[in-house]
Amino acid sequence: MIRTATKKDIPAYAYLLMTIFKDMELPLLQTWGEASVFQYLCQACTKEGYRYFYQRVRLLEEEKKIIGVAVGYPATEEKDIDQGWAQVLEEEKIPFEPLFWESECEGKDWYIDSVSVDTAWRGKGIGTRLLEDQIEVAREKGYATVALNVDFQNPRARKLYESIGFICHKEKEISNHPYAYMHFYTED
Numbered sequence: 001m002i003r004t005a006t007k008k009d010i011p012a013y014a015y016l017l018m019t020i021f022k023d024m025e026l027p028l029l030q031t032w033g034e035a036s037v038f039q040y041l042c043q044a045c046t047k048e049g050y051r052y053f054y055q056r057v058r059l060l061e062e063e064k065k066i067i068g069v070a071v072g073y074p075a076t077e078e079k080d081i082d083q084g085w086a087q088v089l090e091e092e093k094i095p096f097e098p099l100f101w102e103s104e105c106e107g108k109d110w111y112i113d114s115v116s117v118d119t120a121w122r123g124k125g126i127g128t129r130l131l132e133d134q135i136e137v138a139r140e141k142g143y144a145t146v147a148l149n150v151d152f153q154n155p156r157a158r159k160l161y162e163s164i165g166f167i168c169h170k171e172k173e174i175s176n177h178p179y180a181y182m183h184f185y186t187e188d
Helices: 007-024 027-032 034-044 075-080 083-091 126-140 155-164
Strands: 002-004 057-062 065-074 110-117 145-151 167-174 177-185
Touching (some): 002 126, 007 034, 027 034, 057 126, 065 126, 145 155
Parallel strands (some): 110 145
Antiparallel strands (some): 002 057, 065 110
């Protein structure tokens, strides 16, 4: 079942998001350590408007276990999307360090920020279901274009996105990794 996250789901989906952060080799993981980043991430997920605020998050649950997460939002909100992170660091009296430095999206796209599936459930269509759900959310909200980034070092994910109908729009760099910025058009 795919559903919107609740506050009590934060630790479970934050754990899945940490998998992405590790793959991206985010500098904060080295600077602060995984446990601290996880703690601050969980706190930030309670802040309305934050990139990973629980009401933005869609979860796939099987056997009462969260096995997949997808996060999407309007690209037009990106400039303010990390205020929740900044608030947590201020509350903790830690100098501001962003999780992400670069802009990830553009225009009037519905942007799929993150999709992560529990390793035990990979290869079983979970990612596809989460992506299709994000596309449906975008359609319902009136977006003509859905966008996401895929690391060039992850050809399996890119193949999945292409099988759904995403096409490479352009290349960009995020956290010193080359990415393909891909589009899916919701209107036939």
